[in-house]
Structure formats: structure tokens, C-alpha cells
Amino acid sequence: MSSTIPPAEAAETPESPGGAGLPEPVASSFQVDLRGLVDLLSHHLYSSPRVYVRELLQNAVDAITARQAHDPGAVVRIRLSAGAGRVSIEDTGIGLTAAEAHSLLATIGRSSKRGGEHGLETTRQEFLGQFGIGLLACFVIARRIRVVTRSARDPQAAPVEWLATDDGSYTVRELPHEARPEPGTTVHLEARPGAEEWTVPAQVEQLARDYGSLLPYDITFRDTSDGAPDDAAAAPRPITDRPAVWDRPYPTPAARRTALAGHCARLFGFSPLDSIDLDLPVAGVRGVAYVLPEPTSPAHRSGHRVHLKGMLLTDQADNLLPDWAFFVRAVLDTDTLRPTASRENLYDDETLAAVREALGARIRTWLAELAASEPERLAAFLRVHHLGVKSLARHDAELLGLMLPWLPFETSDGSMSLEEFAAAHTDIHFTRTVEEFRQIAPIAAAHGLGVINAGYTYDADLLALLPAVRPGIKVTELDAGAVTDRLDPVPAEAELALTGFLSTARIRLEAQSCDVVLRAFQPVGVPALHLDDRQARQERDRVSAQESADSLWSGILGSLRGSAPRARLVLNHNNPLVRRIASIPDGELAGTAVESLYGQALLMAQRPLRPADSSLLNRAFLGLLEWATHSAGTEGTQK
CATH class of the missing domain: 3.40.50.11260 (Rossmann fold)
Structure with missing residues (x-):
């Protein structure tokens, strides 16, 4: 296939760029390697070959939309079938003439919806397709595509067969009138080796339901594989299920909630805590948000399900709602939001930003209504x-x-x-x-x-x-x-009697940048309390960084020293252990005991230990062990 650029458009300059006397440039056509382009679509534009079903449905729906604009009284239908490595779709849409088949089916990037000779610009906003890729996407699973079509705009024109293969070649020929008595189009796909799984009837039917359940025209599916039953069970099954569950009438609000809960269970696999209507008529948005029944992380971005004019666009839209609304999964239909080129997500533009804000406001209103009228x-x-x-x-x-x-x-x-x-x-x-x-x-x-x-x-x-x-x-x-101010002070005479012990304690903890105070507080079972605040922690971090820095940075960090408060070890005078430690006559042992109280208070606070804190804990633990074993040995000798 080739994408043709008309000579008049290829050279718009009034004179040759080469100057007088030089030959005029020759207009040529770009040549496109179809297999390379299909590989590009498969691996870089589309997330999965499954999108070919969407493209078939989309083309059929757009053809019927154009037919209704041309002939509002026409009977419209879409029939999809699959079996034996083949997929077919028939519509009673606008159809094509032989000239249109050459121009539109075989020219990459050209669309009948762009206006001009073959277009219907006045109804462009009703079309699903926006990028003119058309049947090309079907080559991701097909080795051959056969199109039989008859134009509704030219009743005298004969039916046309357009036959293309994945090597980039195609043929167009006219057929007898009886080959297709009515206007419309039938597309037949023949799977290429390795892609047969995408044409299995059950797979095709499920994909058609996923993509097309909300489309505005009746769509049916039939299994035509060998061995398929011929009785009533094999009759065409409806694909569309309209109106959407949130738009249907219900006898009571409770019945509606029950129906929505069932829809959520089928769609998302959970029973919601509640449902929130997302109705923005001005923005052309209608749908529902389901509240998750289990807690979820604020960092989790829920995948929401978005339909564009009834066609499923994505079930992983993570930019539809504000980030704070991570507790809901939404499903909605829109006719205003723009799709990306692959038509598998929403284009993040000003319109989407405005819709996102409005949907967030709707969820906020729901919360306010619950607070006002349904507190339970x-x-x-x-x-x-x-x-x-x-x-x-x-x-x-x-x-x-x-x-x-x-x-x-x-x-x-x-x-x-x-x-x-x-x-x-x-x-x-x-x-x-x-x-x-x-x-x-x-x-x-x-x-x-x-x-x-x-x-x-x-x-x-x-x-x-x-x-x-x-x-x-x-x-x-x-x-x-x-x-400290809220804790009970110790009587002056009692604190004066412990002046020596408190002085020893403060000296032992000076290296930890920690003051020692004595208070009486509850509960009695807590011997010591380590109190800290952000300023004290920042000062300790500054001192630690200063000690490990070179001379230049040490001087800079030293100049930053302020009057920030230090951490405090508050000893509980109500605790019997603290009083016994305070009465130890051996100053070295008393200091080791204070270091142990400091370490225990740090552990109770579950704070990360600095290297200096770990060293102090080890020293205090070993010191107490040495004192205990020495005392035991001395007593044994005396005995």
C-alpha cells in the first residue's frame, strides 16, 4: 500500500528552489512497508492484538452513523461471527463505491470522516474513529482481509470486493448486484499463523462484549466454527446491553443499589461499600464510582473504566479522578474527552483536567450528603x-x-x-x-x-x-x-540531697548531648523518660556531621551552632529503682547505671540508635556484667 500525496500539494512554492533554468522538482509518493508498520502498531501503539475487535466494531458503528445521517429511516444492524480461524462482521452502514475503496481502504492515514468529497463533516462529532487507521489494525492478527461493500449514497453502483494481504498488496473488483443486494459492508478476516487464538469464538465474543456492550446499535454474535450446535443455543447472541446499568429505572433506591453492586461484582470483582453517581451532563459524562470494600494505599492508582460514545476506551485510566480519590473504582461513558492515538487511554488536556475536578467535587458532595443525612x-x-x-x-x-x-x-x-x-x-x-x-x-x-x-x-x-x-x-x-513542665517537681530538700548523683549523671551523658532532670510522674513503673524534639535532633545531627567533616565544613557547621534545646533524660523519683541507683555510693557504678537507664529509655522510645548510642549501650551492659560478676566472686571468696 502507499500513501499518496497529490502533486499540487507536494509543491506549493511558486518557483523552483533550484533557480531559473533548472528543471522543476518531480512529485513522488511515499512508500510504506505494511509489515513494518503493522509491527510498529503491534509493539508500540497497541497494547495487545485484542484491539482488532474494537477496530471492526468501530468501523461498523461509524458506517451506520453515516448511513443514518444520509438515510434516517434505514434499518441498521451489526452482526459479528467467528469460527475456524476466521472472523466476520456485517453492517448495514453507508458502504463504499469502487473509487472510495481504492481511496479510503488502501491509503494509510486517510479517513472518510475527515470531510471533503467522501466525508460527512457535519456529523464528525458522532464518529468513534478519529485517526484514519481503519482496517490496518486488523493486520495485527490477519494475513488476509476481504471486504464486500455496497454504497448507500450511489444505489446504482455495483457491489465491490476489496481483497488485501499482509504483504501490502490488494485488489479491487466489482461484483454482480446479487452478491450484496443491500447497502452495507461485510469484512472477513483470515488469521495468520500464530494468531489463531484471537479468532476463537469464545474469545471474540468476550472481546466484543468488553468493547461494545454500551454501543448505541444492536450487535449480535454467532459461533460459526465446525461442530458448533445448530439448535437455538447457537442462535445469534446479543452483545449490547443498553441502557447502562446506572441509567436504568428501578422501583426503589435500594433496588438500584443492589443492581449497581451486582454490576460492580461482575465488572471489578468486588462488592462495593457504596456507589456514587458521576453525572456531568454539561461535560457529556455519565457513570458511577464504586467504593472499595477494603483499605488501599494512597499511592495506589486505581484503573478506571472509560467508554467513549459507548465503545470501551480503557479499563486502566489512572488520570480520570483526583489522586485523593484512591478509594473508588469508576466506570463511565463520555462523548467529550479525547482519546490518545492508540485509543487506549485519555488524552490529558484542559478538558480532562476540568472533568477530573468536577468528578472530585461530586465525590466530595457525596461525603457531605452522608454526613448530613446518613451518619451510619x-x-x-x-x-x-x-x-x-x-x-x-x-x-x-x-x-x-x-x-x-x-x-x-x-x-x-x-x-x-x-x-x-x-x-x-x-x-x-x-x-x-x-x-x-x-x-x-x-x-x-x-x-x-x-x-x-x-x-x-x-x-x-x-x-x-x-x-x-x-x-x-x-x-x-x-x-x-x-x-517536663507538666511533671511534678521533686521537693527541694530531696533534690538537694541528690545533687552529687545528678552531677555524675549529667557528666556521663554530656557526650550524648543530653541533659538530666529529676521529676516525679506516673506511671511509677517507668524509671526514665527520654524527651526529644525536632530542634534537638537537628542539633545532634549538626554535631555529628561536624565531627566527621573536614576542617572547612567543620568550621561552617560550627558557625551554625545555635541555642537549640538539648534532649532530656527525665528520671522518675517515684520509681524505686531510680531511688536505689541514686543512693549508690560508688560514682563509677552509679554512672554506668545512669547510662543503662538512658539506653533503656531510648529503646522504649523505639528511636534509631546512633553509633554513639550503640557504643554507650554496649559499655553500660558490659560494665554492669563486670560489676555483677566481680561482686559475686568477692562474696564467694569471703565465704
Whole structure:
């Protein structure tokens, strides 16, 4: 086959580029290697040979669309059949003349929908095909294509046979009138070796249902393979199933929900928690979103099912909904969104961006309606998908205010909503890590300190918005000073008696950039508490980097030293073990015991250990073992 460029279009300059006296350029035609082009389509444009069924259906539907524009009263139908390595499709569409068969079927890139002599530009928006590839895609599975067609625009024209093979050759001949009495087209495909699996009747029928169940014209399928039953079971089976399940009338809302749940189970393989209508008439979009019954990761991009004018475009559209709507799978039909060149995904342009925003607003409205009128359904939804709602609410203060009574948070008072927690605490503190929260939560609860675990995804962002939604509430990140101030001070005389021990403890932990304070707090079973904050961690990281840097960077890092607070080891004076350690007369042993308390507090906080911390833990452990074994040996000798 060749793609012809008319000479008048090939040379538009008024004079020869070679100058006066030189011969005029000769217009020629591009030559196209069909097998190379088919290989390109198979491996780089189309994701699978399965698309050939879509191309057959698409051409038939477009032919009927053109026929109805020409003759609104015409009877239209599409019949698909398969068997014995062959696939056929017959339509009562517009058909072609011999000249049109030469021009349109054998010229790559030319489409009858482009307007001009053979086109119907006034109805172009009704066509599915947009790129003029036509039957070429069928060569991904066929070694030969035979087209028998008769034009509805020229009733006197004879039927035409167009016969092409995958080596790039074709023939066109006129047939007797009885070969095709009515206008329309029949396409016969003969599978090439190795592609027979794509012509198995069950496979063809399933592909036709996937692609064409929502097409606007009646389509039937028949198994014509050898051995196929001839009784009523082999009668043509309907492929189309219209109207779409979301557009059908139902006696009650409950009946509609049941029907939609069944549709979701058949289509996606799960029973949804709920369904959300996605109806945007202005944008030409109609469909439904199904809420997943299990939690899913925010990083997961769901594949949505999109039909273009009834024809399945893709079941893996990941750019249809906002990223935060990862808790739904959608299926819809559109007549406005643009397909990519392969017609296997949506072109991401301004129109799609506007539709995506509108669909996101529809899901948001559904949440608001649940909160206002069906709190039980909302609670069931949030038990599974609170993460998705948090993702949305962090960009929408109004929605956050609406969801406050429902969104769960982990707090020092237990799991509860922000609304409940804010009612009990006007000063709210939060931790940025789960480990920090788990260490401080029991102590904060015992001393009336309101702390929220913001170590989970989106929680810190939502807490930052809380004062704007609930004026009068103060939200701050938890720091060592705030916790220490809430703990009970030790009587002055008791702390004075332990001055020597506290001095020893501070000296031993100076290398860890950690201060030591004495407080009395609950629960009694906690001997020591390691308190840290972001500024203290940044200062430790700076010191560590300074120690390992060369002289230039060491000087620069040294100049960055500020007055950032240091970490604190808070010793619990209520704990009997701490009091016994404080009374040890041996200063070296007391220092080793303090290092052990420091290591135990780090482990309880589940913080990553620095090399210096690991070294301290080893030293303290071995020191205590040496003291214990030495003491045991001394007692044995005395005995």
C-alpha cells in the first residue's frame, strides 16, 4: 500500500528552489512497508492484538452513523461471527463505491470522516474513529482481509470486493448486484499463523462484549466454527446491553443499589461499600464510582473504566479522578474527552483536567450528603477509608469542619475524633513520629496533657488546619519543655540531697548531648523518660556531621551552632529503682547505671540508635556484667 500525496500539494512554492533554468522538482509518493508498520502498531501503539475487535466494531458503528445521517429511516444492524480461524462482521452502514475503496481502504492515514468529497463533516462529532487507521489494525492478527461493500449514497453502483494481504498488496473488483443486494459492508478476516487464538469464538465474543456492550446499535454474535450446535443455543447472541446499568429505572433506591453492586461484582470483582453517581451532563459524562470494600494505599492508582460514545476506551485510566480519590473504582461513558492515538487511554488536556475536578467535587458532595443525612453509612465508610478523606480534607477546610466529628485520631485519651478531643483540650500537642507518641502517651494521659499522634499520613497537615476551623484551639508540636513542665517537681530538700548523683549523671551523658532532670510522674513503673524534639535532633545531627567533616565544613557547621534545646533524660523519683541507683555510693557504678537507664529509655522510645548510642549501650551492659560478676566472686571468696 502507499500513501499518496497529490502533486499540487507536494509543491506549493511558486518557483523552483533550484533557480531559473533548472528543471522543476518531480512529485513522488511515499512508500510504506505494511509489515513494518503493522509491527510498529503491534509493539508500540497497541497494547495487545485484542484491539482488532474494537477496530471492526468501530468501523461498523461509524458506517451506520453515516448511513443514518444520509438515510434516517434505514434499518441498521451489526452482526459479528467467528469460527475456524476466521472472523466476520456485517453492517448495514453507508458502504463504499469502487473509487472510495481504492481511496479510503488502501491509503494509510486517510479517513472518510475527515470531510471533503467522501466525508460527512457535519456529523464528525458522532464518529468513534478519529485517526484514519481503519482496517490496518486488523493486520495485527490477519494475513488476509476481504471486504464486500455496497454504497448507500450511489444505489446504482455495483457491489465491490476489496481483497488485501499482509504483504501490502490488494485488489479491487466489482461484483454482480446479487452478491450484496443491500447497502452495507461485510469484512472477513483470515488469521495468520500464530494468531489463531484471537479468532476463537469464545474469545471474540468476550472481546466484543468488553468493547461494545454500551454501543448505541444492536450487535449480535454467532459461533460459526465446525461442530458448533445448530439448535437455538447457537442462535445469534446479543452483545449490547443498553441502557447502562446506572441509567436504568428501578422501583426503589435500594433496588438500584443492589443492581449497581451486582454490576460492580461482575465488572471489578468486588462488592462495593457504596456507589456514587458521576453525572456531568454539561461535560457529556455519565457513570458511577464504586467504593472499595477494603483499605488501599494512597499511592495506589486505581484503573478506571472509560467508554467513549459507548465503545470501551480503557479499563486502566489512572488520570480520570483526583489522586485523593484512591478509594473508588469508576466506570463511565463520555462523548467529550479525547482519546490518545492508540485509543487506549485519555488524552490529558484542559478538558480532562476540568472533568477530573468536577468528578472530585461530586465525590466530595457525596461525603457531605452522608454526613448530613446518613451518619451510619458515613461511619462505615470512614472505618475503612478515613485516610482518603483525610487526604481530601487537608486541602479543604470546609470539608475538614464537616468531618471533624467522624475522622478518627490516635490520642493520649484513646482513639477519638478531633471534635471530641478538642472539647477536652484547648491546648493540643502533637508528635511527628509514632514512636515518640507511644513513649509519651501514658505519661501525658496521667498528667492531663493532650497529645495527638501525628505520625500517620496526613494527620500533621490536618492539625495545622484545626485552629482555622475551630478558633480558640491552640495546636503546637510537643517539645521536651512542655512535657517536663507538666511533671511534678521533686521537693527541694530531696533534690538537694541528690545533687552529687545528678552531677555524675549529667557528666556521663554530656557526650550524648543530653541533659538530666529529676521529676516525679506516673506511671511509677517507668524509671526514665527520654524527651526529644525536632530542634534537638537537628542539633545532634549538626554535631555529628561536624565531627566527621573536614576542617572547612567543620568550621561552617560550627558557625551554625545555635541555642537549640538539648534532649532530656527525665528520671522518675517515684520509681524505686531510680531511688536505689541514686543512693549508690560508688560514682563509677552509679554512672554506668545512669547510662543503662538512658539506653533503656531510648529503646522504649523505639528511636534509631546512633553509633554513639550503640557504643554507650554496649559499655553500660558490659560494665554492669563486670560489676555483677566481680561482686559475686568477692562474696564467694569471703565465704
